[in-house]
Amino acid sequence: MHVLILAHGEMPSASLLRTLCEEADLFLATDGAANALPDLGMAPHVILGDFDSVAARAGELFPTAEFIHTPDQEASDLDKALMLAIERGATRVTLAGALGGRIDHTLVNVGLLVKYAGRLDLRIVDDWGETRATSDSLVISGHPGDTLSVAVFAPAEGVTLTGVRWPLHDERLLPGSRAVSNSLVEESARLSVREGVLIVTHLRTGGADREEEDTGEAKE
Amino acid sequence: MHVLILAHGEMPSASLLRTLCEEADLFLATDGAANALPDLGMAPHVILGDFDSVAARAGELFPTAEFIHTPDQEASDLDKALMLAIERGATRVTLAGALGGRIDHTLVNVGLLVKYAGRLDLRIVDDWGETRATSDSLVISGHPGDTLSVAVFAPAEGVTLTGVRWPLHDERLLPGSRAVSNSLVEESARLSVREGVLIVTHLRTGGADREEEDTGEAKE
Known part of the structure; x- marks a missing residue:
């Protein structure tokens, strides 16, 4: 199963995100990353995080989405999304919105590639291309x-x-x-x-x- | 001696770059990074690289700059600038314009922090803050x-x-x-x-x- 996870970094272009959505069997968005989706006419299957960033009216905006509250601070929202994807049977995971913005977020997200190297077909995509470990x-x-x-x-x-x-x-x-x-x-x-x-x-x-x-x- | 090196990634804000210039004893710019400086009224002391990106009229734009041609492909322009800074007595080096844009450039530039860890007081600055190793x-x-x-x-x-x-x-x-x-x-x-x-x-x-x-x- 191929899972797409959208994180809260630099948003990919709408056309890339649409293609990624079509290719994926399951679409997870972490917290604030979901905010941009209604304007693009896209909805995630699952929104996951501690909900400190997602719009207050998220339930209304995404009536069909499953909301998973993960307040545990031992892992980042993106890593929690990865663990959920694996739990649900992911064999391949694509991360989007995981680069750009704050360098500390970018580095910890690239660190996830290292963490899962050899355990999961995992890649970070952006409009330039893709990064794997x-x-x-x-x-x-x-x-x-x-x-x-x-x-x-x-x-x-x-x-x-x-x-x-x-x-x-x-x-x-x-x-x-x-x-x-x-x-x-x-x-x-x-x-x-x-x-x-x-x-x-x-x-x-x-x-x-x-x-x-x-x-x-x-x-x- | 404190050396400022401007690389060809995301340009810092003009105000940050001006402050960094004032703090530094020597200002090196790698290749294409110099292109944005005339508009800001700034000039580097040294422009260094293989000159595949710097404007053709660079000599005219920076009449007082020293141009150092480093076609050697065993190191990146930024690493070559670092080696030059050390050669000229740098004890502290600040890298600007080293993040943003292509993730592969960002990663190799952050890799330079690791390479020089313990050997040089080295930091990458951007408008958010600074990164060290x-x-x-x-x-x-x-x-x-x-x-x-x-x-x-x-x-x-x-x-x-x-x-x-x-x-x-x-x-x-x-x-x-x-x-x-x-x-x-x-x-x-x-x-x-x-x-x-x-x-x-x-x-x-x-x-x-x-x-x-x-x-x-x-x-x-």
Whole structure:
């Protein structure tokens, strides 16, 4: 089962959100993230959180939604939504609205990718592309010319990346390293790591990244 | 010596950038980041990068700037600027324009905090506040009510945090954990870790974070 979870960061474009909704079997929104949905003509199946941010008239706005109150402060609303998705049988979860805005929220949300690496097919999408994490191996499907970046926050050993312009062969990656803005040369890339966790971002060709002149070389 | 480096992410507000400039002894801008400066009446001392993004008439726009061409692709422009800052005697470095925009750029730039943790007094600032990393201990000076968040991307052992509403005492922090939106109860907080690296974000009271209703509790 494929679950879409909308968090309260930067809202994806309406067209992307609509596509994501159509692809998902179940649509959860955390707390305040639901506020923008009525204007878009969309309704989540479940609204979950401590309800400190959702509009007071949420029950009226979403008459068919299930409201789940999760005041427990040991986990963030987004992590609670993830746990619920897993409880309900999710095998694949897409997070939207999980980036942008406050950097501390962005970092803890990217941290969730690391937390669930190897346990769940989990990705964060935004209008630029998608971000995933692996502690093992991953196939990234796309188009030649798509941008692919790998980030690490601790040394990663035995990193191999094929199907890209600058392949890596059993290499060591360090935090802040230059594995940014590689690009696909085939329909898919293969990424693997022997020890550590890799965070990989795949930017779609023709996506928002095309607004920048991207030479495929390392950028700040 | 305090060095300010402006990267090519989301531009800080003009007032923040002006304050940062005044505080710094040396102002470096990476490549395309310099483009916005003439309109603000500001000029960097050094422009550094592979010059694939800076305006063609940069020499004319910044007649007093030193241009350093760094085509080497083993490091990002921002890391190259950091290495130059250190070479020129920096003891403290502030990065601006290093967040926002593409998530892969944001992650690799936050990775630089991890790379230099314990070796340099390094921080990333934006209009919300500032983000630093520590593999040892740190004092965060601010005001009661300021928001403080700690993120990790690998398990961190022996984390202690005092001077805040929800202190931590020799605890284990895991990726995606809820150490977000704590708040200062004193003029400063003390953060330390026995094993691992902590990324700490300090949001100023009355800063952009105040736009959200922040109860000081965990958020997605």
